[in-house]
Amino acid sequence: EVPLVESGGGLVKPGGSLRLSCAASGFSFGNYMMNWVRQAPGKGLEWVSSITGTSSSRYYADSVKGRFTISRDNARNSLYLHMNSLSAEDTAMYYCVRTKTAGPIPWFDPWGQGTLVTVSS
Amino acid sequence: QTVVTQEPSLSVSPGGTVTLTCGLSSGSVSTNSYPSWYQQTPGQAPRTLIFKTNARSSGVPDRYSGSILGNKAALTITGAQADDECDYYCALYMGSGVWVFGGGTKVTVL
Numbered sequence: 001e002v003p004l005v006e007s008g009g010g011l012v013k014p015g016g017s018l019r020l021s022c023a024a025s026g027f028s029f030g031n032y033m034m035n036w037v038r039q040a041p042g043k044g045l046e047w048v049s050s051i052t053g054t055s056s057s058r059y060y061a062d063s064v065k066g067r068f069t070i071s072r073d074n075a076r077n078s079l080y081l082h083m084n085s086l087s088a089e090d091t092a093m094y095y096c097v098r099t100k101t102a103g104p105i106p107w108f109d110p111w112g113q114g115t116l117v118t119v120s121s
Numbered sequence: 122q123t124v125v126t127q128e129p130s131l132s133v134s135p136g137g138t139v140t141l142t143c144g145l146s147s148g149s150v151s152t153n154s155y156p157s158w159y160q161q162t163p164g165q166a167p168r169t170l171i172f173k174t175n176a177r178s179s180g181v182p183d184r185y186s187g188s189i190l191g192n193k194a195a196l197t198i199t200g201a202q203a204d205d206e207c208d209y210y211c212a213l214y215m216g217s218g219v220w221v222f223g224g225g226t227k228v229t230v231l
Contacts, residue, residue: 044210045222100172106155113166
Protein backbone atom coordinates (compact mmCIF):
# COMPACT_ATOMS: atom_id res chain seq x y z
CA GLU A 1 0.00 0.00 0.00
CA VAL A 2 1.32 3.40 -1.00
CA PRO A 3 0.81 5.79 1.89
CA LEU A 4 0.84 9.04 -0.10
CA VAL A 5 -0.65 9.47 -3.57
CA GLU A 6 -0.57 12.83 -5.33
CA SER A 7 -2.88 13.99 -8.10
CA GLY A 8 -3.95 17.14 -9.87
CA GLY A 9 -0.85 17.95 -11.86
CA GLY A 10 -0.97 18.87 -15.51
CA LEU A 11 -0.34 21.56 -18.08
CA VAL A 12 -1.37 25.09 -17.16
CA LYS A 13 -0.79 28.44 -18.84
CA PRO A 14 1.34 31.16 -17.23
CA GLY A 15 -0.76 33.13 -14.79
CA GLY A 16 -3.09 30.19 -14.29
CA SER A 17 -4.05 28.23 -11.23
CA LEU A 18 -3.99 24.59 -10.20
CA ARG A 19 -4.87 22.57 -7.12
CA LEU A 20 -2.81 19.55 -6.15
CA SER A 21 -4.14 16.84 -3.87
CA CYS A 22 -2.47 14.15 -1.80
CA ALA A 23 -4.40 11.17 -0.47
CA ALA A 24 -2.90 9.64 2.65
CA SER A 25 -3.48 6.16 4.00
CA GLY A 26 -2.13 3.74 6.56
CA PHE A 27 -1.40 6.24 9.32
CA SER A 28 -3.17 8.72 11.58
CA PHE A 29 -3.06 11.59 9.12
CA GLY A 30 -4.24 14.30 11.49
CA ASN A 31 -1.37 13.62 13.88
CA TYR A 32 1.31 14.63 11.41
CA MET A 33 2.69 17.81 9.88
CA MET A 34 2.60 17.50 6.10
CA ASN A 35 4.65 19.11 3.37
CA TRP A 36 5.02 19.79 -0.31
CA VAL A 37 8.48 19.51 -1.85
CA ARG A 38 9.13 20.17 -5.53
CA GLN A 39 11.82 19.37 -8.06
CA ALA A 40 12.21 21.24 -11.31
CA PRO A 41 13.36 19.15 -14.28
CA GLY A 42 17.03 18.28 -13.86
CA LYS A 43 17.28 20.30 -10.66
CA GLY A 44 17.42 19.61 -6.93
CA LEU A 45 14.77 19.37 -4.26
CA GLU A 46 13.08 22.51 -2.97
CA TRP A 47 10.89 22.64 0.13
CA VAL A 48 7.67 24.49 -0.76
CA SER A 49 5.28 24.47 2.18
CA SER A 50 4.33 22.80 5.46
CA ILE A 51 1.15 22.60 7.53
CA THR A 52 0.68 21.39 11.09
CA GLY A 53 -1.70 18.55 11.93
CA THR A 54 -4.47 20.87 13.09
CA SER A 55 -3.83 23.46 10.35
CA SER A 56 -2.97 25.95 13.10
CA SER A 57 0.25 26.93 11.36
CA ARG A 58 1.33 27.03 7.74
CA TYR A 59 4.76 27.80 6.36
CA TYR A 60 5.94 28.75 2.89
CA ALA A 61 9.14 29.15 0.96
CA ASP A 62 9.77 32.73 -0.12
CA SER A 63 9.48 31.65 -3.76
CA VAL A 64 5.79 30.76 -3.36
CA LYS A 65 4.64 32.99 -0.51
CA GLY A 66 1.51 34.90 -1.43
CA ARG A 67 0.78 32.67 -4.45
CA PHE A 68 0.44 29.17 -2.97
CA THR A 69 -1.83 28.03 -0.15
CA ILE A 70 -1.45 24.74 1.68
CA SER A 71 -4.48 23.17 3.32
CA ARG A 72 -5.69 19.82 4.58
CA ASP A 73 -8.88 17.94 5.34
CA ASN A 74 -8.20 15.47 8.13
CA ALA A 75 -11.64 13.88 7.74
CA ARG A 76 -10.70 12.98 4.17
CA ASN A 77 -7.03 12.20 4.96
CA SER A 78 -6.10 14.68 2.28
CA LEU A 79 -3.51 17.41 1.75
CA TYR A 80 -3.84 20.15 -0.84
CA LEU A 81 -1.75 22.81 -2.53
CA HIS A 82 -3.57 25.66 -4.18
CA MET A 83 -1.28 27.35 -6.69
CA ASN A 84 -2.04 30.73 -8.25
CA SER A 85 -0.16 33.09 -10.58
CA LEU A 86 1.87 30.22 -11.93
CA SER A 87 4.99 30.88 -13.98
CA ALA A 88 7.45 28.72 -15.86
CA GLU A 89 9.63 28.65 -12.74
CA ASP A 90 6.93 26.63 -11.00
CA THR A 91 7.27 23.78 -13.49
CA ALA A 92 8.29 20.80 -11.38
CA MET A 93 7.41 17.45 -9.92
CA TYR A 94 5.53 18.12 -6.69
CA TYR A 95 5.95 15.59 -3.88
CA CYS A 96 3.69 15.15 -0.89
CA VAL A 97 5.80 14.27 2.15
CA ARG A 98 5.04 13.53 5.77
CA THR A 99 7.08 14.99 8.60
CA LYS A 100 8.08 12.26 11.00
CA THR A 101 9.41 13.17 14.43
CA ALA A 102 11.35 11.71 17.32
CA GLY A 103 10.63 14.16 20.10
CA PRO A 104 11.53 17.58 18.70
CA ILE A 105 13.55 16.15 15.82
CA PRO A 106 11.82 16.18 12.41
CA TRP A 107 12.57 14.57 9.09
CA PHE A 108 10.74 13.74 5.86
CA ASP A 109 9.27 10.24 5.52
CA PRO A 110 7.62 8.83 3.50
CA TRP A 111 7.50 10.51 0.11
CA GLY A 112 4.75 10.23 -2.44
CA GLN A 113 5.51 9.42 -6.07
CA GLY A 114 4.86 12.99 -7.17
CA THR A 115 2.61 14.80 -9.61
CA LEU A 116 4.03 16.82 -12.49
CA VAL A 117 3.07 20.45 -13.01
CA THR A 118 4.03 22.07 -16.31
CA VAL A 119 3.51 25.79 -16.82
CA SER A 120 3.68 26.69 -20.48
CA SER A 121 1.74 28.62 -23.08
CA GLN B 122 18.99 33.75 2.52
CA THR B 123 20.25 30.45 3.84
CA VAL B 124 22.16 28.32 1.35
CA VAL B 125 22.96 24.69 2.06
CA THR B 126 26.05 23.48 0.21
CA GLN B 127 26.84 20.03 -1.13
CA GLU B 128 29.51 18.76 -3.52
CA PRO B 129 27.91 18.71 -7.01
CA SER B 130 29.52 15.38 -7.82
CA LEU B 131 31.78 12.74 -6.31
CA SER B 132 33.11 9.46 -7.57
CA VAL B 133 34.05 6.29 -5.73
CA SER B 134 35.50 2.95 -6.74
CA PRO B 135 33.45 -0.19 -6.17
CA GLY B 136 34.11 -1.31 -2.61
CA GLY B 137 35.52 2.09 -1.71
CA THR B 138 34.42 4.76 0.72
CA VAL B 139 33.06 8.20 -0.11
CA THR B 140 31.95 11.02 2.17
CA LEU B 141 29.40 13.60 1.13
CA THR B 142 29.11 16.81 3.11
CA CYS B 143 26.35 19.29 3.85
CA GLY B 144 27.30 22.77 4.97
CA LEU B 145 25.84 26.19 5.54
CA SER B 146 26.84 29.26 3.55
CA SER B 147 27.11 31.09 6.85
CA GLY B 148 27.63 29.25 10.07
CA SER B 149 27.99 25.64 11.11
CA VAL B 150 25.76 22.63 10.83
CA SER B 151 25.15 21.00 14.18
CA THR B 152 22.84 18.34 15.49
CA ASN B 153 20.43 21.18 16.25
CA SER B 154 19.91 21.56 12.49
CA TYR B 155 18.58 17.98 12.57
CA PRO B 156 20.31 17.02 9.30
CA SER B 157 18.69 14.32 7.23
CA TRP B 158 19.74 12.65 4.00
CA TYR B 159 17.70 11.45 1.03
CA GLN B 160 18.62 9.23 -1.90
CA GLN B 161 17.09 9.60 -5.33
CA THR B 162 17.53 7.34 -8.32
CA PRO B 163 16.59 8.70 -11.77
CA GLY B 164 12.86 8.90 -12.33
CA GLN B 165 12.02 7.91 -8.77
CA ALA B 166 10.83 9.73 -5.69
CA PRO B 167 13.41 10.41 -2.99
CA ARG B 168 13.93 7.80 -0.28
CA THR B 169 14.87 8.63 3.30
CA LEU B 170 18.32 7.36 4.26
CA ILE B 171 19.39 9.13 7.44
CA PHE B 172 17.55 11.25 10.00
CA LYS B 173 18.52 12.87 13.28
CA THR B 174 22.10 13.26 11.97
CA ASN B 175 23.03 9.57 12.17
CA ALA B 176 19.96 7.34 12.47
CA ARG B 177 19.32 5.01 9.53
CA SER B 178 15.80 4.76 8.18
CA SER B 179 14.13 1.36 8.12
CA GLY B 180 15.70 -0.98 5.58
CA VAL B 181 18.74 1.20 4.90
CA PRO B 182 21.93 -0.89 4.83
CA ASP B 183 24.60 -0.15 7.40
CA ARG B 184 27.10 0.87 4.74
CA TYR B 185 25.37 4.25 4.97
CA SER B 186 26.26 6.35 8.02
CA GLY B 187 25.68 9.94 9.06
CA SER B 188 27.76 12.21 11.24
CA ILE B 189 28.95 15.73 11.92
CA LEU B 190 32.43 16.38 10.53
CA GLY B 191 33.80 19.70 11.64
CA ASN B 192 31.14 22.26 10.82
CA LYS B 193 29.23 20.12 8.34
CA ALA B 194 26.89 17.16 8.30
CA ALA B 195 28.29 14.16 6.48
CA LEU B 196 27.00 11.03 4.78
CA THR B 197 29.54 8.24 4.36
CA ILE B 198 29.06 5.29 2.05
CA THR B 199 31.38 2.41 2.95
CA GLY B 200 31.89 -0.49 0.56
CA ALA B 201 30.24 1.30 -2.36
CA GLN B 202 28.15 -0.75 -4.73
CA ALA B 203 26.90 -0.09 -8.23
CA ASP B 204 23.40 0.72 -7.03
CA ASP B 205 24.76 3.50 -4.82
CA GLU B 206 25.20 5.51 -8.01
CA CYS B 207 22.48 8.18 -7.79
CA ASP B 208 21.75 11.58 -6.28
CA TYR B 209 21.90 12.40 -2.59
CA TYR B 210 20.31 15.38 -0.87
CA CYS B 211 20.70 16.72 2.62
CA ALA B 212 18.01 18.74 4.36
CA LEU B 213 18.38 21.06 7.33
CA TYR B 214 15.55 22.20 9.55
CA MET B 215 15.71 25.96 10.09
CA GLY B 216 12.96 26.04 12.71
CA SER B 217 9.44 27.49 12.50
CA GLY B 218 8.43 24.88 9.96
CA VAL B 219 11.05 25.97 7.42
CA TRP B 220 13.40 23.55 5.65
CA VAL B 221 16.28 24.03 3.25
CA PHE B 222 17.68 21.35 0.95
CA GLY B 223 21.20 21.22 -0.35
CA GLY B 224 21.76 21.26 -4.08
CA GLY B 225 22.45 17.54 -4.15
CA THR B 226 25.48 15.38 -4.85
CA LYS B 227 25.65 13.03 -7.81
CA VAL B 228 27.66 9.96 -6.84
CA THR B 229 29.31 7.92 -9.55
CA VAL B 230 30.65 4.44 -8.86
CA LEU B 231 33.47 3.64 -11.27
